Amino acid sequence: MNENLPRRGFLLGTLGAVGFGLMAKAAAAPSPLPPPPVPIPPLPAPVVTPLNYHSPALQPFVDELPIPETRAAAGELAAVSGVHRYHRDLPETRSWGFGRPVLGPNLEARRDRVARIAFRNELGTHVLAPHVDLTMHGVTELDRTDPRFTVHLHGGANAPDDDGHPLIAWRNGGGPTFSYANRQEAATLWYHDHAMGITRLNIQAGLAGMYYLRDEFDTGRADNPLGLPSGEFELPLIVQDRTFNADGSLQPMVGTYIPQGFNQSGQVGDVGCVNGMAWPRLQVRRTLYRFRLLNGSNSRPYIFEFSNGMPCWAIGTDLGLLDAPVPTPSIRVSPGERVDLLVDFSAFGDGTTVDLINTARNDLGNTVFMVPELRPIMRFTVAGDGPAAAIPARLRGGAGLPDALPPLGPPESVRTVTLIGLNDDSRAAAVFPTLMSLNNLAFLSDDVDMAAAGAVEQWDIVNTTPFDHPIHLHLARMRVIGRQPILTSAYWFANLPPTFGIRWAPSADAYAIGPQQAPPPWEFGWKDTVECPTDTITRVLVHWPAVDELGFDPDVALTVPPGAEAIAPAEMAGMDHGSGAGEIRGYVWHCHNLDHADHDMMQRIRVMP
Secondary structure: OOOHHHHHHHHHHHHHHHHHHHHHHHOOOOEEOOOOOOOOOOOOOOOOOOOEOOOOOOOOOOOEOOOOOEEEOOEEEEEEEEEEOOOOOOOOEEEEEEOOOOEOOEEEEEOOOOEEEEEEEEOOOOOOHHHOOOOOOOOOOHHHHOOOEOEEEEOOOOOHHHOOOOOEEEOOOOOOEEEEOOOOOOEEEEEEEOOOOOHHHHHHHOOEEEEEEEOOOOOOOOOOOOOOOOHHHEEEEEEEEEOEOOOOOEOOOOEOOOOOOOOOOOOOOOEEEEOOEEOOEEEEEEOEEEEEEEEOOOOOOEEEEEOOOOOEEEEEEOOEEEEEEEEEOEEEEOOOOEEEEEEEOOOOOOOOEEEEEEOOOOOHHHHHOOOOOOOEEEEEEEEEEOOOOOOOOOOOOOOOOOOOOOOOOOOOEEEEEEEEEEEOHHHHHHOOOEEEEEOOEOOOOOOOEEEEOOOEEEEEEEEOOOOOEEEEEOOOEEEEEEEEEEOHHHHHHHOOOOOOOOOOOOOOHHHEOOOOEOOOHHHOOOEOEEEEOOOEEEEEEEEOOOHHHHOOOOOOEOOOOOOEEEOOOHHHOOOOOOOOOOOOEOEEEEEOOHHHHHOOOEEEEEEEO
C-alpha cells in the first residue's frame, strides 16, 4: 500500500475535525451541515491514532462460538444483569442479556399463532452508566442507576401497544407483556431494546436476540419442504463490533477527545464479536449450513466474504425467502438488516480453515473521524463428514412452495424524505455536537408523518450526509427499487434547508448524475431496513398492511400500563395520557445507526385505517 495514503487519511481527519469543531462553535442554533462540493471517492483506511480508543491486543479465533439456545416464543423472559467474558484473554465483566449473561435465546414462533411473552426488567444499574447522555430525550440520572427498557420485535407487524414504542418503557421490577400476532410468512426477525435516548447503550450492553418465524414451508424440521438445513446445521450469527478496555469492559466511545457521557453519533469498534464472543471459531462438518446472519452492530455496515473467495448462497432477506438461492462471493449488510445464507463446506478436508471477513471501507464521515476498519470476523474449521445436502433449485413459485415474489408494480403515491446532518449548539460541550435528522425535523416534532393502511407508496430517500444510513420502518415492508447518485451540493444550494424544525423534503430527481442502479439480486426480497448510501436517492416500494391483513386498527392510541413511564411528545406536556388530545399514536421510522436514532434521526408515523 502507498505509505502516503494513511497520512492522507490522518490529514483529512484532522482538517475535518477542526472544520466541524469551528462550525459547531459558530452555530447559534441547530444549523445544517452542507455537503462537499463534489462527491468524494472511497478514501484510504485510517491510520491507527491515539485520538481513538483501541482494544488491547487479542488473538483471534481462540474461543468457541457460543450458540444461543432455541426456545418457544412464550412465557416470561427477564432482562438480567450477568457476568460475561468476551475473550479468553479478557477479564470477566458485567453484561446484560435476556435470561442469559449476554444477548438472548433464539425465540421460535409459528405463523398465525399468537406468541405472548412477558418481559421483565431485572437489569440493576446500567452496565454503561457513565455514558448515559442526560441531554437526550427524557433521559435522567435515574437511567444510570435504574435504567428504562422496552422490547421491539424488529420486523414484526404488531399492534401499537405491542410494538415496543420508544416513548414507553419500564424500570427495574416492571416490564411489558406483548402479544405478537405472527401473521407473516417465515422470516428471520430479531428483538431488541428500544428505550428512547438509551437504545444504543442498552443494545451494546447485550439486549438483543433472534426470533425465528416458521411456517408450513420453512418449518425448521429436518423434513421441511424447502430442503433447508435444520437442527445443528441452522445457526444464528449475531455480528457486532466492539471496543474493549483492559479490564474486559465495553468501551462505547470512539474518540478520546469527546467527553464521557455524550452521544457521539456513532459507535464503531475494532474487534468483531459473534454471538457475544470476540473473533470466535466454529468447527463445521462437510455439509451444507444455514446461517441466520444479523448485523446487530450500533453503526458499522459490513461486506461479508470468505477468505478463500468461495461463494455463499443468499436465500432470504429481512422478511422472508427469495425466489431462488442467489450465489454471491460477497454480501453487504447494514445495522439492523438480516441475511439468510447457505454455506457449503462439503468439498474441504479435515483441518481446512475458512475465515468470514469484512471488506467494507469506511464512508466519508467515518474516515474523517479516523474510526478503525475491521477485517476478521470469525473462523470455520472443517472436521468430519456431515449429512448429504444440496442447494435447493427454488424456494418460491413452484409446487409445494410459497408463492413467488410479486412484481414491484406502480406506487399509489411518491414521498420524498431527506437525511440531513446538523450542528446542535445546545450540546456544544460534546465537542462535535452532531444532530442527525429526518426531513429536518426533531423526533418529537408535531409535524407527524401520515400513511394509509393498505397503501403502496414509493419512498425516495435522499441522503445529503457524509454517512451511510440504514433506514428502518416499523410495521411496513419494503422492496428496493434502485439507487441513483446525485450531486448533493447542487441539490442542497438550489433548495437551501430552512430553520431546523421546518420540514425539508424537496425532490432530488433533477440532480441525478448517473442512471439508477438496480439492487443486487440478493436484495430483491421483502425488507424492513434498507441501506441508504451518501450522495444517493434510494428508492423503495413501501407496503403498508391493510387492517384486514393485520387484524387490528394500527392507529389506536397507545396505553401507558401501570408501572410504565412515558416520555411525552411536546404537544402532550402536562396532559393526561388518557384524555384524548395529545395521545401517543402510531409507529416510528428511523435510522438504525443506533446513535443516530437516539439523537434525533427518528420520526413518528400514523397509519390510518
